[in-house]
Amino acid sequence: MPDVQALVNDFVLKLKRRKIEGSQASARQTAELLRSVISHHRMPYTNQAQALINAVRAVGEHLIAANPVELAVGNIVRRVLHIIREEDLTSTESSFEGLSLSANSDDDDNSESEARPVLSAAAVAAAARSTLRAPSLQTLLEGIPDSASAPHPSSSGGDSDGKSKSAERSSRSKKLKHDVIEAINELIQDIDTCHEQISEQAVGLIHQNEVILTLGRSRTVKEFLCAANEKKRSFRVFIAEGAPRYQGHVLAKELVSKGLQTTVITDSAVFAMISRVNMVIVGVHAIMANGGVIAPIGINMVALAAQRHAVPFVVVAGSHKLCPLYPHNPEVLLNELKCPSDLLDFGEFSDCMDFGTSGGSPLLHVVNPAFDYVPPKLVSLFITDTGGHSPSYMYRLIADYYSADDFVVQRRTSS
Amino acid sequence: MSWDTTSISLSAGCDLFMRYVTRTSALEYEDFNAAKLRLIERGEKFGEISLKARRTIAMLGQDFVFDGSTILVHGFSRVVLEVLKLAASNRKMFRVFCTEGRPDRTGLRFSNELAQLGVPVKLLLDSAVAYAMDEVDMVFVGADGVVESGGILNMMGTYQIALVAHSMSKPVYVAAESYKFARLYPLDQKDLAPAIRPIDFGVPIPSGVEVEGNARDYTPPQYLTLLFTDLGVLTPSVVSDELIQLYL
Numbered sequence: 304m305p306d307v308q309a310l311v312n313d314f315v316l317k318l319k320r321r322k323i324e325g326s327q328a329s330a331r332q333t334a335e336l337l338r339s340v341i342s343h344h345r346m347p348y349t350n351q352a353q354a355l356i357n358a359v360r361a362v363g364e365h366l367i368a369a370n371p372v373e374l375a376v377g378n379i380v381r382r383v384l385h386i387i388r389e390e391d392l393t394s395t396e397s398s399f400e401g402l403s404l405s406a407n408s409d410d411d412d413n414s415e416s417e418a419r420p421v422l423s424a425a426a427v428a429a430a431a432r433s434t435l436r437a438p439s440l441q442t443l444l445e446g447i448p449d450s451a452s453a454p455h456p457s458s459s460g461g462d463s464d465g466k467s468k469s470a471e472r473s474s475r476s477k478k479l480k481h482d483v484i485e486a487i488n489e490l491i492q493d494i495d496t497c498h499e500q501i502s503e504q505a506v507g508l509i510h511q512n513e514v515i516l517t518l519g520r521s522r523t524v525k526e527f528l529c530a531a532n533e534k535k536r537s538f539r540v541f542i543a544e545g546a547p548r549y550q551g552h553v554l555a556k557e558l559v560s561k562g563l564q565t566t567v568i569t570d571s572a573v574f575a576m577i578s579r580v581n582m583v584i585v586g587v588h589a590i591m592a593n594g595g596v597i598a599p600i601g602i603n604m605v606a607l608a609a610q611r612h613a614v615p616f617v618v619v620a621g622s623h624k625l626c627p628l629y630p631h632n633p634e635v636l637l638n639e640l641k642c643p644s645d646l647l648d649f650g651e652f653s654d655c656m657d658f659g660t661s662g663g664s665p666l667l668h669v670v671n672p673a674f675d676y677v678p679p680k681l682v683s684l685f686i687t688d689t690g691g692h693s694p695s696y697m698y699r700l701i702a703d704y705y706s707a708d709d710f711v712v713q714r715r716t717s718s
Numbered sequence: 719m720s721w722d723t724t725s726i727s728l729s730a731g732c733d734l735f736m737r738y739v740t741r742t743s744a745l746e747y748e749d750f751n752a753a754k755l756r757l758i759e760r761g762e763k764f765g766e767i768s769l770k771a772r773r774t775i776a777m778l779g780q781d782f783v784f785d786g787s788t789i790l791v792h793g794f795s796r797v798v799l800e801v802l803k804l805a806a807s808n809r810k811m812f813r814v815f816c817t818e819g820r821p822d823r824t825g826l827r828f829s830n831e832l833a834q835l836g837v838p839v840k841l842l843l844d845s846a847v848a849y850a851m852d853e854v855d856m857v858f859v860g861a862d863g864v865v866e867s868g869g870i871l872n873m874m875g876t877y878q879i880a881l882v883a884h885s886m887s888k889p890v891y892v893a894a895e896s897y898k899f900a901r902l903y904p905l906d907q908k909d910l911a912p913a914i915r916p917i918d919f920g921v922p923i924p925s926g927v928e929v930e931g932n933a934r935d936y937t938p939p940q941y942l943t944l945l946f947t948d949l950g951v952l953t954p955s956v957v958s959d960e961l962i963q964l965y966l
Contacts, residue, residue, distance in 0.1 A: 698953065699959075707950065
């Protein structure tokens, strides 16, 4: 247990110091950390799933607080919580099935009385499953277990067999943990292979002799473009350089080395060039529940230019970037101010930033926000590892990946 | 007839309940009394869920109220009131603009409720919405019914407000319980039977002059930002998905 705590602290420190670059790395490392948390967690005899959920939640709170801007961390924590809930449900369901089989084989004479509790136990499990899903009109009424007809599932299993109970239980506990870890491994694999999954769709979207515009550098975009290039599509790429970090220059170099026709433009030239562009493809930081995106600074301008000239604005992103939260007030939240030295050289401008002048505050201020918010109406299409989706479809993916109970991981400080 | 035939939520709620009766295993019992009991039980549960819905919506909606915001409200909606009540009790600092809400002066009643909570309120003429819109951060409305396109039917004037809000790019939020989801698909304003209400103009109306007595208009989905329902915070397109899934 202490070594896990050390791992957690180490990771929290890394997140706080912004040592982990990119949401894919953060997502992967979060998943790995949670996997070791779970594998080192000592399982109690009762209510194991809840114990696991609490353990993951406790760690998750720390991780999210360490870097609230890196939404991928919170997403993975929620995904893992959802995995635990799902695995717990399938294991209870399968144990009920086993129980019903044994009950039927043991005594056929009073099968009438036995059949009902087994059926209702299945109904309870089904109800629990539907509560796991996002509520819908269909499940609104069915979702609630019937208090009148359903006996407690624990009591129905109680009288059947006393001897093998403890053995069965311990094997079940091992199974739950094993299943959860297995599922997390799958999740990690999904995160690792998301670029390939996305790139596979490139040929269907990029056509011969098209002109593609992107801004800055995103690994997903790079692999997407390279995949189309490998399939013998010839097209041209305009790269807005992405001030102030100029990651576009790096991308240009990488694409040229792969033999792609590349043009570098300044960010301010986007509007001038957009009329010649067939499609804008960008990578983003996070996708919000309403279909809006948090993206590197400058992308909103590109999106507006694209809308003005009716150019499709395509976002490529792995599903670990899908966040089940709504941007209530995107201008204030979900942004980060980076170091001003990206913009100005401290040495050259040191006299303008003198704290001695005009009552202690310098005349020159530098603001270097990291992210833009692009509203859903400006996004034409999302390409994720599960295929292409429109912004209004994001809610469905969220319902698939997350449980509604986990949306708020952090307990609010009630004040 | 003793019931309001133009009420959308009444007919939509009944449709929904009928659906639960016909679609589920409730009627598979051999014994008539058992089936009857089950139906009664379902009905009670339906009522219970509907009561709980308002609370759920308030919890979801109050997140969207931020400190220092100005909210425009049109019509007297108990759900919207619940959202604002919860936000106020969570010590959010916000102010509310209420439209007067002619002809039944819903805004006066609403502002009275808010003033009792200690929330700063300002009353507006119905025609002052565009004038006040630049100060407004978000529009909150309730709904008589949510239709299959994701649009809403609500008190007369909602469409107008949504249009003004849209042109000034302010978000329009709708708070509505899921039993108001109706299987209607209005194509334009005149597509539905009008809900005629008497209008008191204060002075006698000159002879030969017609009066538009409809109390309700239809707001198309493209002018709505989000819907707060007990099923969660939904975009208008989700509403059509939900309805299609249920009634398919």
